[in-house]
Amino acid sequence: MKNQEKIAFSIRKEMVQSNLKGMRTVAWSLMYVSAIISLIHYGEVFFVKAERAMVPVYIAIHIAMFYIDIAVLLFVREKRIHITSVNIQKYEHLVVIYIYTIMLLITAISVMDVYFFHHAALYEVILIIICTVFALPLRKISWIILLSAPAIIASTYLSVGMSSENIKVILPMSLLIPIGIIIQYQTYKVRKQITTQHILLDEEMxxxxxxxxxxxxxxxxxxxQALKDPLTNLPNRRAFNQQLTKIGHQLHQPQTLTVMMIDIDYFKKFNDYYGHIQGDAVIVKVASLLAEIAEKYQAFVARWGGEEFIMISQHTEKFAEPICEEILKEVRDLKIPHRQSDIVQYVTVSIGMCHANLTMYEHLQTCCDIADQALYLAKQNGRNNYFRKMAIFDGKENASI
Structure with missing residues (x-):
């Protein structure tokens, strides 16, 4: 269903639901009226002997209206109403049929009222109620007026002839029917506009x-994306700094922390020999391996830049050293050829590690600097290994190594 068709259906659906609620309200009212009038007629209290002949017909019509209204209240419940594009026409017809049925029964009563009492008050009241409550196109309501009003007017002439008595019927009807039609038209127009605006507003919302x-x-x-390295999909330096800030906010008491700086050995030689595409592939493979190890030990790893990575772990020093050993072994086990390496013919890494007990955010930055110094020493010691430094802080920003 296209958007315009969907909106048109929603408007139509809201109008039908409103008319169904109105039908229940009218049904409750008329059921009460029918019950009261039937009791009054049954007692024959307000009728002279000549008028009592029409009482059974009155009672029969009101009982019929009573059961019609009960049927409406039983079968047209809000919880049972599920309007779809398939059954919406059925509900529209139901409303129109109910109006026509009630108006025809009221017309029958009004014809008798004209004959015996020279008025059609019930017809006029019900007409105004229907025109006020139900929002229907004028063409749907006009046919029942064309059917019922002439019958009442005709019975007026047949009962009282051309006399002033028929003014009691014709004058109120001649005033109320046009007023009812105007009310009906305005009710439908205004309610449709309100419903349309409501639906459009909902659509916009x-x-x-x-x-x-x-x-x-x-x-x-x-x-x-701003916190991810586009090549390795690891957190980038900005994400690492955020992680440092997060850890710094938790430093209400001393915490153990290990920072590892990891660098791919002789990476420039690798790039010069194999090309940058193969160099990027090596960075991706090493990054993937580091991500697996970090997840395994609940550590945080990020790409520091170029061929360097950084990992933060809150494990103890004794537990951090085996992690370094595992990283070195797992990278070697990748067996990525590196003919320009001065160590072995495969890609390897060097690791600089700093372990410390921290109490201040500034200690974190110092730890990273110390880990970078340790990485430099690891490279000086032949690469493919790790070098550990222990940082001891004096309660301020100063550290002894």
């Missing part, structure tokens, strides 16, 4: 909500 959700998703994706 839904679109706005969808756009907001889409924008939130896009913003989240962009925020994640």
């Amino acid at each position: 839904i679109k706005t909500k969808q756009l907001s959700e889409l924008l939130a998703v896009k913003n989240k994706a962009l925020a994640e």
Whole structure:
């Protein structure tokens, strides 16, 4: 269903639901009226002997109306109403049939009222109620007026002839029927406009909500991309700094921390010999391996830049050293050929490690600097190994190594 068709159906559906609610309201009212009038007629209290002949007909019509209204209340319940594009016409016809049935029964009563009492008050009241409650196109309501009004007017002439008595019937009807038609037209027009605006507003709110959700998703994706290294998909340096800030906020008491700086050995020679595409492939493979190890030991790893990576672990010093050993072994086991290496004919890494008990955020930055110094010493010691430094802080920013 296209958007315009969907909106048109929603408007039509709201109008039908409104008319069904109105039908239940009218049914409750008329059921009460029918019950009271039937009791009054049954007692024959207000009728002279000549008029009592029409009482059974009155009672029969009101009982019929009573059961019609009960049927409406039983079968047209809000919880049972499920309007779809398939059954909407059925509900529209139900409303029209109910109006026509009630109006025809009221017309029958009004014909008798004209004959015996020279008035059609019940017809006029019901007409105004229907025109006020139900929002229907004028063409749907006009046929029942064309059917019922002439019958009442004709019975007026047959009962009282051309006399002033028929003014009691013709004058109120001649005033109320046009007024009812105007009310009916305005009711339908205004309610449709309100419903249309309501549906369009809902549509705009839904679109706005969808756009907001889409924008939130896009913003989240962009925020994640801003913290990801595009080549390795590891957190980047900005994400690492955020992680440091997060850890710094938790430094309410001394915490153990290990920082590892990891560098691919002789990477420039690798790039010069194998080319940058193969160099990028090596960075991706090493990054993937480091990500697996970090996840295994609940550590945080990021790409520091170029061929360097950094890992933060809150394990003890004794537990951090085996992690370094594992990284060195797993990288060697990748067996990525490196003919320009001065160590072995495969890609290897060097690791600089700093272990410390921290109490201040500034200690974190110092730890990273010390880990970088340790990496330099690891390279001086022949690469393909790790070098450990222990940082002891004096309660301020100063550290002894």
